[in-house]
Amino acid sequence: MTMNSVVHVCSSWRMLVLTIAVVMSSPGIADAQHAPYISGGGGFITSTKGGNTTYIPVIAPELVASLGDHLLIESRATVLESYFPRGGGQPGYRHDAFLGLSFLQADVVASRHLTVVAGEFLTPFGTYNERLSPIWISNFQEAPLIFSIGTMGTASSVGGMVRGSAYSNDEMNLDYTAYFSAGSTNEQFDAERSTGGQFSLYLPRERLEAGFSFDRLLQDTRENYSGVHLWWEPANSYFRFRSEFSHAPHSYGYWAEADYRLAHFGGEQSFVGRLEPVFRMQQTFRSATDPEDGLPVANTQRVDFALDYHLPHEVRINTSYSRELSSSGNRNIWQTGIVYRFLIPLWREK
């Protein structure tokens, strides 16, 4: 990251904090329960691929400020330092710094059916990007292989989005999302010109959700991407099943993940009950070379096994082993991490 872009990000953050401070200094807006806060996760991750180990200290703070009854400002940044072997037979390590904004958005809750979002936001395709990508939520350190399909490589869009619940009752929720993104080459607000949306049907009693995502790249190759997702998290059970299938013009693939926290053995706070085994299966298929979709260059199968341990005080230890099979080479991937989730009010209770 260059010094210019660091200065640019700092300027953006200064403007954001200043705006929030000015608006929230107005009497009556910041009532007893509407204080802004910073949440997110920080951690230390190691990843060993093909015998080379990379060490990554990372922090991903998220600022959330509620302004009045209808407006919410949200922003998440990721700051990490990556230490990796020099390679080429040379001893020692090199390191790279990364500082990036994941989103900086204003949400206007216009009605019970409509929320309007403006700014930089996570591209609403599939479920991983919006729901599972924070480091304190995801069971695995690495995103699924098909993650880049539909998220356009940047995972963020710059423009506007409408979303909400089109219809809901005690038995079903029908949610929708539609967005338009302008193209941007700014380092912190990088986005492709694209449009798309998502529909999902959720049955709360069965805890079953199925959804369809679609988006279209409106520049260069003008490709279409589509995907479906299926989640099942039965009530009164610690079992969870999540899956996605995505399709691009020259490739497609899926991931399916199942996890079960062993809380039936003495409760969530017991030694065994803090353990959470996770299994994920992934496959990608390619019909032609396409640098746009971001998938592996050859058909790939991958199985991931993880064992996560939930420590007290919002700390979690993640460990995983993956075996990747591909015509371009097989490899083992070992990953470990310790992640801390924080939640800090920006000012004291009155």
Add this chain to the structure above:
Amino acid sequence: MNCIQKVTSGFVVLASLIPVLAQTDAAHTNGKKETPLRGLTSSAQIARGQKVFEQNCSRCHNAPQSFPPQISATIIRHMRVRASLSAADEKALLRFMNP
């Protein structure tokens, strides 16, 4: 405009019209069929909030072990946007988190 562009445009327009259509539908049906929050006792509101939490928020993440009460409404507003919750669900969640 080719076929794909027409389909894309139609998709975006249709998605944009959904809230309008849905609100019209809600007006005809006197709102949604969800259990209304008004009239519920305090304990029933808390139970409803717990149900909302289990059916929405905890699908992706565990509840924080604790948090200061002055940020509870901001957290829930964030969840309302992320999980497309209704205003009634937002109030029930607030009641659940501040019994």
